[in-house]
Amino acid sequence: MIAVSRLLLPLHAALIAFTVIGHFIIAAGRNSYELSSQFGHMGGIPLVIYCLFMFFTVCATFIYMLVYFYKSMYGDEGYLTFTLPADTWQILLSKALTALLWEVVDIIVSGFCIMGLFFTNEMWVSFGEFFSKIGYYFYQAFGVRLNGIPIVLAIAVFLLSLLQSILVFYLCFTIGQISNNHRVAAAVGVFFGISVILQIVTTFSIMPFFYGINYSKTYDTMMKFLTYSCITEACVCTGCWFLSLYLMKHKLNLQ
Amino acid sequence: MESILQCRGLTKKYGNLVALHDVSLDLPSGQIIGLLGPNGSGKTTLIKLITSLLTQNEGTISIDGFEPGAYSKKLISYLPERTYLSDWMRVSDVIAYFEDFYDDFREDRAYDMLNRLQIDSSARLRTLSKGTKEKVQLILVMSRQARFYILDEPIGGVDPAARDYIMNTILTNYDPGATILISTHLISDIESILDYVIFLQYGQITLAAGADDIRMKHGKSIDTLFREVFRC
Numbered sequence: 001m002i003a004v005s006r007l008l009l010p011l012h013a014a015l016i017a018f019t020v021i022g023h024f025i026i027a028a029g030r031n032s033y034e035l036s037s038q039f040g041h042m043g044g045i046p047l048v049i050y051c052l053f054m055f056f057t058v059c060a061t062f063i064y065m066l067v068y069f070y071k072s073m074y075g076d077e078g079y080l081t082f083t084l085p086a087d088t089w090q091i092l093l094s095k096a097l098t099a100l101l102w103e104v105v106d107i108i109v110s111g112f113c114i115m116g117l118f119f120t121n122e123m124w125v126s127f128g129e130f131f132s133k134i135g136y137y138f139y140q141a142f143g144v145r146l147n148g149i150p151i152v153l154a155i156a157v158f159l160l161s162l163l164q165s166i167l168v169f170y171l172c173f174t175i176g177q178i179s180n181n182h183r184v185a186a187a188v189g190v191f192f193g194i195s196v197i198l199q200i201v202t203t204f205s206i207m208p209f210f211y212g213i214n215y216s217k218t219y220d221t222m223m224k225f226l227t228y229s230c231i232t233e234a235c236v237c238t239g240c241w242f243l244s245l246y247l248m249k250h251k252l253n254l255q
Numbered sequence: 256m257e258s259i260l261q262c263r264g265l266t267k268k269y270g271n272l273v274a275l276h277d278v279s280l281d282l283p284s285g286q287i288i289g290l291l292g293p294n295g296s297g298k299t300t301l302i303k304l305i306t307s308l309l310t311q312n313e314g315t316i317s318i319d320g321f322e323p324g325a326y327s328k329k330l331i332s333y334l335p336e337r338t339y340l341s342d343w344m345r346v347s348d349v350i351a352y353f354e355d356f357y358d359d360f361r362e363d364r365a366y367d368m369l370n371r372l373q374i375d376s377s378a379r380l381r382t383l384s385k386g387t388k389e390k391v392q393l394i395l396v397m398s399r400q401a402r403f404y405i406l407d408e409p410i411g412g413v414d415p416a417a418r419d420y421i422m423n424t425i426l427t428n429y430d431p432g433a434t435i436l437i438s439t440h441l442i443s444d445i446e447s448i449l450d451y452v453i454f455l456q457y458g459q460i461t462l463a464a465g466a467d468d469i470r471m472k473h474g475k476s477i478d479t480l481f482r483e484v485f486r487c
Contacts, residue, residue, distance in 0.1 A: 003341060003343070006343065076337050076338060076339050077339055077340075077341060078308070078339075079308065079333075079335045079337065079339035080339040080340065082306075082307060082308055083306055083307075083308070083328055083331070083333050084328065084356050085325055085328040085329040085356060085357065086325060086328075086356075087324075087325045180269050180270050250310055251310055252307065252308060252309060252310055253309060253310065254303065254308040254309065
């Protein structure tokens, strides 16, 4: 955890700092015509740079988690990781939880930064109204009343999809390390293979939900879709988990 | 004599290359054992199989009567032939890390050895030389009160003066009931401390016997015998 945090904490702290600076610049521009016109002349370059930095932060977080996994499991550090007096599942769980936690932190921080950049006191009031009426708007748009269960299911789908993307990569690296040569290339090849299979299976399996959809039963359809997504993602996660564990126990090939 | 390690019919292949072929072995407890052989003879492969870093194609391994797993990892204190510590860590961080994971780790012993070697515990590993990093790893490994020490080339990367210190460190820090398996091709540096010797060639064991028995039987030192057996 410390190994990961030493890079990702400063990165996210920098994103928050840029957001705070950007917020005050935008607020100052709003209150001053002169400042506003100067920013206008800059053609929104700072905003583009800020967006690129945010994009970089999101990508870097995910990529760093994968690099960290590979290094600590199948690089030289694996000699220590795999000789620690811990079961293989404990090692895998610690890596997966660390990655999941940082992914969630990354998404929450990025979301708050986007909102924080343009936030004003007036919007604060509007947002308050918006959130208080979000259930009403959702009902107007989709004919579905928001209550606890769909929200919990949606959060579960979100977390499971994050975990799935992490565990699929872990499985790819674990399969790749079996190879005696070009282990990373093998992992990338396996990733493309698994991605294609998952895409095909997902596309065909969700078709029934949208074929001949009955808008009077949107709520039922949404609930079924969320439940189905939860189950399929949980199945993929479980499959990746047990296959990775099996390979780590029976096919480990540290070189 | 009770054995700490039993291998039966171990075979390991890398593609078409056979690194170990049908190796069967019993390592006696409480002895210092030399695993000797030229480069590429399969020493490191055998050690990695024992420490579960590799999986054998055939055969079985039993450590203190158990299959390799979390229990065997508790018994084994392993020094690999490469640096496995994260560069950004300080020496004191690594000691705390080992203290967390290993019940048998003795922090006082680690700091005592660091002081004697004049290694700054607040230094980051990336600032240390390769030889000093190897010394830190050896200190970590020997600061455990393990039942089975496996040292892969512990003196391979250090200068001759440091070798004496390392050998002394090994001898003075292990518990008499423990077993030490040392892999090396620098026989003369360790011959005097060996109780038992295993010669490995082309992935097969060509000799496994007590060090004194070998000297008496062949009438020569193990180093001399090694040079004769493995002459190019």
